[in-house]
Amino acid sequence: MHIPDGFLSTPVWAGLAAVSAPAVGVLARKAQSGLDESRVPLMGVMGAFVFAAQMINFPVGIGASGHLLGGALLAITLGPAPAAIVLTAILAIQALVFQDGGLLALGANVFNMALAGVLAAWLPYRLLAGTRARRLGIFLAGFLSVFVSACFCLGQLALSGVHMPGHVLAVAVAVFSVTAALEGAITVAVVAALERVQPGWRREAPQPGRRLLILVGLAAFLLASAGFFLASALPDGLERVAGLVGLQGREQTLFVSPFPDYEALVIANPWLRNAAAGLAGLLLTLLVCLLAGRWISRWRNA
Amino acid sequence: MSCVVNARGLRFRYEDGTEALRGVDLHLHKGESVALLGPNRSGKTTFLLHLNGILRGDGDLRVCDLPVTAPHLTTIRRKVGFLFQDPEDQLFRPTLLEDVAFGPLQAGLPRPEAEERARRVLCQVGIGDGWDRPPYHLSGGEKQRVALAGILAVQPEVLILDEPTTHLDPPARRTLLDLLLTLPQAKLVVTHDTAFARALCPRAVFFESGRIAADGPIAQIIDRFAWEI
Amino acid sequence: MSCVVNARGLRFRYEDGTEALRGVDLHLHKGESVALLGPNRSGKTTFLLHLNGILRGDGDLRVCDLPVTAPHLTTIRRKVGFLFQDPEDQLFRPTLLEDVAFGPLQAGLPRPEAEERARRVLCQVGIGDGWDRPPYHLSGGEKQRVALAGILAVQPEVLILDEPTTHLDPPARRTLLDLLLTLPQAKLVVTHDTAFARALCPRAVFFESGRIAADGPIAQIIDRFAWEI
């Protein structure tokens, strides 16, 4: 579910880019701190591994097959922050070289898969790692990493005005559940096989600590994504919510005017307004990127 | 007919347009050992991959008197034993014994018999114990021998070896050589190790940009192409 | 002193308890080429990895008259050029030129000078164009030569080569050999390719389970250990 460009409305992609860019900056810093240089080639080769893993098919009954998506496996083997960076790198390469996902939509895709997906994978794994339900934790990691990403993706599409009738949504959710379950099963199988072909591959098993906190985090995360998904599944309700918080549903597109003072001037040319908003969104994103980069580099040097 | 491999005018082009084979003619007789020499990228590996139908090109190809087509693939793959260059690529079971028993199990043998055969073949290649170790911990030479055992376990009629000596030290090469010399099957060996090829194969075939440039006694071929340091 | 490598009683044990080196004594003189022969797992690679401090064992080790200890590592790594078996692993930058310039840049050379030097060294190994290309389209022999260029660019005093001919066909081996013969540096070459070792090194050292079992003229060593097929 890589969203291409042309699907998301300006506030949605710009907003998500404004969230993702600094988040990736902070995570990059976190992934680099306290780790030796050897992590950089490791993360790069693992990114290549995830690409190559797509060539190995997992048959699932009558003629159909799936393949590993990798978010959960990366989170389990590398830890959440490096996994998020590796997935961001993969998404960037897919957007640039493989026309799989858009450049403006990169922020959204990173948010869905590298941030939300990895978090959704890490929490259940971490929660159940030291217990007898470890395998369940790994399965849930695989399952949630896909399911949560897909829900966010659908939600963002709906928020941007892509029509999806209710029954289609139901089918989509069913398909996602199957894909997600497959990812869970593959992740469990690969981790199990890894333990057999290379006993002791994993050095530190995370201890279940601060369990309550994690549980709360997990619940909040699930609730938030479910709520987001429900909201987008019910566009009427969404519109009402949007109206309540002062956003306008117009041309099936949520739109915040960045230049309220000039509204009268450009009202005659709605496309001009849209274009202006698009450019403003772009500038805003760039600005945020620049500032975040500066801030991070200064923070690092300090 | 006693031809185990019979290729005529075999051509193959990879998806991306690389013409890897441009008309290969080769006959391999029963029990014969032939070395496939030739520069890097000349299409040797590509040719081998046709012999059990992993790649499918145009032209005429019969293996063990069967055309290499979909209905015969299962039979052919059981008759053709394929040793790849890097043993890491073909050892994927949790223990040595399971790995060697894999082929027989796939062929439908019951587990006790498959494991019995695996044990026998492992002894044959000189691995007498430690059968429940994972392959991950083996040395290059041991891996190479386990991979060979995995192939011998399906009792093939032809052995296809793609650069089998790469990671081996000279004594391990000699052990492998001696083992291969005792095996009665026909052999097709791709190698850059001319000494090994000389010792194993009386006949050689020289590949050059997807075609066979020469076919004859190995000493003659090595001389003609100055194929030695 | 004119010893570029001077090891005395070098011992090393991996974390998992494997005793890989059990007292290695070796002297390498300026401009000398020595072949390191020995069975798989005898500790050759482990020994090489000590020479620039990637691994650190007990005992006495001096490289280019400096003890291999933390304060000298940077200097030593600049004086020791390391060519590994698989060139894919050492061509890690996006383009050839950047790859070869990597060492000089790490050593603090300004970019224009580093690139200038990279260009010169690339010509020296016979790669005259395509410098802004990624390494993936090169053949095995070309990759190996670019990797060598990356090492020569730091102007080392010793060259350490770990099985440099593995994937090369005989002509590519010969090209690499001819190139190495023109280089004035001292060389330490691990290889299972005896013909290559013979042609490059007059002297050989034989490893056996973490120790040096023999040291002398290469023909003698090869004979004594029957180190040929």
Place this chain on the structure above:
Amino acid sequence: MAQRIGRSHFVFDEWSRLRSPLHRLPPPLKLLSTLALLALTAAWPGAWRLFALAPVLILLARLPLPGLLWRAALVLPFTLTFALLTWWAGDPAHALTLLWRSYLSALWAALLMATTPLEDVLLAARRFGAPRLLVEVIQFTWRYLGVVAEQAWRMRTATLARGADRSFEISAASLAVLFSSSYARAGRIHRAMAARGAGGGA
């Protein structure tokens, strides 16, 4: 994309090293103008007019028009699905908009990549504040993509040659082996970097 990663995936790399006025422009400028074009395409309802601009730019860059149009068409499967859904939901106009918008956007991205080598795009992104770690990871991933994919293909071939039917468990085992050998490769790369003076410690 569950097929073999072959040389066709590196076609942008071939294109990006050609010579033309567009290839010569500074990469940061090209990156910025691509983003601007994308934003314009996303926001301006009349952006389909830009379809006239695309061929001009492609020809100016001396690139093969059909090849580039085809690369951009890789977005169509996703787009078509959602366009059909939207059509079905009773909004054909919006469906059409989705189609041309995403195709035109893909064309801009393809044009950027066909005129600028990836490493230059990354360098430009770095200038605009992309984290160093991310850029380095992208470089490594791109570098080793073909290498690891080649190995995956060899492993798949080897299992087939041993008479394996495709099975879930065998695929998992192959992936596990591929994973651990990638791990080992990363270690070797790090050694090679250290040997050439990267970083301080071992």
